[in-house]
Amino acid sequence: MKKIYTRPKSLKRTPFHYCPGCGHSITHKIMTELIDEMNLQDKTIGIPPPGCSVFAYNYFDIDMAESAHGRGAAVATGLKRAYPEAIVFTYQGDGDLAAIGTAETIHASNRGENITAIFINNAVYGMTGGQMAPTTLLSQKTTTTPYGRDDKIEGYPIKMSEILALVKGSAYIERVAVNSPANIIKAKKAIRKAFQVQIDCLGFSMVEILSPCPTNWKMSPVESWKWIDEVMVKEFPLGVIKDITGKKDAG
Amino acid sequence: MAKVLMNGNSAIGEAAIRAGCQCYFGYPITPQNELTEYMATHLSRKKGCTFIQAESEISAINMVYGASLAGVRAMTSSSSPGISLKQEGISYLAACELPAVIVNMTRGGPGLGSISAAQSDYFQATRGGGHGDYRTIVLAPSSVQELADLTYKAFDLSDKYRVPLVILGDGMLGQMIEPVEFSYEAPKEPIIRNNALRGAKGRTSRIVKTFTSNPATVEEINWSLFRRYQLIKQEEVVWDTFMVEDAQLIVVAFGIAARIAKGAIKSARIEGMKVGMLRPITLWPFPAEKVREVANRTNYFLVFEMNMGQMIEDVQLALEGAGEVSFYGRTGGVIPTPNEVLRVISRLYYQKGLK
Amino acid sequence: MKGYIEIDQVLCKGCEICTFFCPKGMINSSDKLNPSGYRVAVFNDNSECTGCAICAVVCPEVAIEVYRG
Known part of the structure; x- marks a missing residue:
């Protein structure tokens, strides 16, 4: 029999430190699969953020540099402008991209920087222990919204993909989820397209990934994967939000 | 080259280009705008070079961090309130041993203060400025000619020791017009440092990071920085x-x-x-x-x-x-x-x- | 037998995602602890595995290798 599914070459052998059922792990896996399939291992540079995924550099077998909280888009801008031959992606959480780094993200997108943002939206601050994120749903309980998020006090879950789609320099924005076999395959397709947009120098690309955080949602892994379908996608609908390429699938 | 009349801010710009600075990222603030404008006019048109007016000083310093990762000479400039915003990035540059030149044309403070010349950022510049145990080399020119000469030196020193470096001028030096002679010729080929992040081609992948979960490792990083600082103290004092x-x-x-x-x-x-x-x-x-x-x-x-x-x-x-x-x-x-x-x-x- | 899988017992964190998604119900959780203290998933080979690789696609730990004949 033939081996048809194995560990990607550009994923180091190090076991993930992420919790069981975590969406970061799935995302790392499909990204490294793509890096292999698109033959990008020797030219891709990743910019992971502070947070759970700060250790992404222990897993991706590519050049990586840590960024300060929220500054991924600015760091990627400097790097890509200084060395345009590289494929540069930022890997950012919701606090990173949608709270502290909103300005960097919007302006990098508006300049049409040829970079790709991988935006992990799990509606919660993971590493700091489950505080409210800008994307926390209304009435969702977190350690800093112990009675549930109240729009009168904390405002509304922010929709970065829709905001960035309005910005002229963005080329491709899609929201996906990593909570089922079909959705994982779609997520991989979306990231492939985002990388292709960068290779074709079409401008800023972002894939927002609805990602389970069983630990901070206080659910079992399976429950957390279901919760995305049952609750989260109602606030954050999946699909292509902007695509200037006119093509449905990535080349 | 004959002497030319130039304001201090522009002289830094010209000297930086001649020192091989390939990337400039800045955000307007008085009294250093002539430097940002000089780079917009002269650096942006040079092949392989980049000028960006960033959305904030924080973004500008982080763009410098990105360009420095790629191994090229990069700089940013600002004045006091803007330099406060850059401190986060300077701390990261120091921790990651990334060279960068940061120009502070100091103005009156604290707060928004005034736009006139001051030297009240001395502590901020010489004590590190941001969080953590680190120092930056600080050069203090006192004429337009010295602004130019110390700018070349700034890039060389920063690269040599892999530390961020602050040129501490002030609003008056930036604005004053004096004769200046540029002794450097811009390099023909771009200067690219070793150990840059340019893709893991023909080598193992590289990581540039500041965070580790083991405090003893972070302590060792500090020791390594301070051994280098000791060397700088022995070799580079100028008066x-x-x-x-x-x-x-x-x-x-x-x-x-x-x-x-x-x-x-x-x-x-x-x-x-x-x-x-x-x-x-x-x-x-x-x-x-x-x-x-x-x-x-x-x-x-x-x-x-x-x-x-x-x-x-x-x-x-x-x-x-x-x-x-x-x-x-x-x-x-x-x-x-x-x-x-x-x-x-x-x-x-x-x-x-x-x- | 069309296919089979191998589960890396060291990498597995016992999240049971594979158990949930396996169309043939061939992966079960067990009482076996791995070095990290997780109860690892085990493959109950009853020859119905088609090698569809759904388990591997959803496995966050990249702990499953799939063979198809």
């Missing part, structure tokens, strides 16, 4: 002296304040007072040994700064009680005149019974 040989009173001043003090000292000499000056050019590392050496000849020091007294602490630390240190300062952007400083010198000179 200038003016009429110190027979001086009974030594003025210690840096940057534009030293220019003002020089005028005052010349007048004092005409009146028969034996006054000299020690001018630190590297504020960090501070020329402490030179201060002690001068103290062998006289006990009397006057520290003159355009702030409420910051470098005076380094002078006192250097002297270890060996000299008598007085202070005169104006702050908030007030620029004292040589006559004003002369009055202070005269008063001190006769109060102390110097002959």
Whole structure:
């Protein structure tokens, strides 16, 4: 029999430190699969953020540099402008991209920087222990919204993909989820397209990934994967939000 | 090359391009806008070079971080309030051992302060400025010519030691127009450092990081930085002296304040007072040994700064009680005149019974 | 037998995602602890595995290798 599914070459052998059922792990896996399939291992540079995924550099077998909280888009801008031959992606959480780094993200997108943002939206601050994120749903309980998020006090879950789609320099924005076999395959397709947009120098690309955080949602892994379908996608609908390429699938 | 008339801010820009600076990222703030504008005009059109007017000072310094990762010479500039915003990025640059040149054309503070020249960012520049245990090399020019010359030096030193470097000027130096000669020719080929992040082609992948979960590792990183800082202290201290040989009173001043003090000292000499000056050019590392050496000849020091007294602490630390240190300062952007400083010198000179 | 899988017992964190998604119900949780203290998933080979690789696609730990004949 033939081996048809194995560990990607550009994923180091190090076991993930992420919790069981975590969406970061799935995302790392499909990204490294793509890096292999698109033959990008020797030219891709990743910019992971502070947070759970700060250790992404222990897993991706590519050049990586840590960024300060929220500054991924600015760091990627400097790097890509200084060395345009590289494929540069930022890997950012919701606090990173949608709270502290909103300005960097919007302006990098508006300049049409040829970079790709991988935006992990799990509606919660993971590493700091489950505080409210800008994307926390209304009435969702977190350690800093112990009675549930109240729009009168904390405002509304922010929709970065829709905001960035309005910005002229963005080329491709899609929201996906990593909570089922079909959705994982779609997520991989979306990231492939985002990388292709960068290779074709079409401008800023972002894939927002609805990602389970069983630990901070206080659910079992399976429950957390279901919760995305049952609750989260109602606030954050999946699909292509902007695509200037006119093509449905990535080349 | 013949001398040209240029304002200080533009002279830094021209010198930076000649030093091989490939990337400039900035955000407008008075009184350093001529530098940002110079780079927009002259750097942006150069092949392979980048100019970006960033959305904030924080973004600008992080773009510098990104460009430095790619191994090219990169710089940013700002003035006091903007430099406060850049401190986060400077701390990361220091931790990751990434070279970068940061220009601070200091203005009056705290807060929004004034747009006039001041030296009140001395502590911020020489003590690291951001969070964590680190230092930056700090160069303090006092003329437009020196702004240009120290800009070349800045890129070389920053690359040599892989530390971020601050050029600490002020609003007056940036605005003043003086003749300047550029001794460097821009490099033909881009300067790309070793160990850059340019894709793991033909080598194992590289990680640039500051965070580890083991405190002992972070402590070791600090030790490694401080061993290098020790080396910088031994090798790179630069100062200038003016009429110190027979001086009974030594003025210690840096940057534009030293220019003002020089005028005052010349007048004092005409009146028969034996006054000299020690001018630190590297504020960090501070020329402490030179201060002690001068103290062998006289006990009397006057520290003159355009702030409420910051470098005076380094002078006192250097002297270890060996000299008598007085202070005169104006702050908030007030620029004292040589006559004003002369009055202070005269008063001190006769109060102390110097002959 | 069309296919089979191998589960890396060291990498597995016992999240049971594979158990949930396996169309043939061939992966079960067990009482066996791995060095990290997780109860690892085990493959109950009853020859119905088609090698569809759904388990491997959803496995966050990249702990499953799939063979198809």
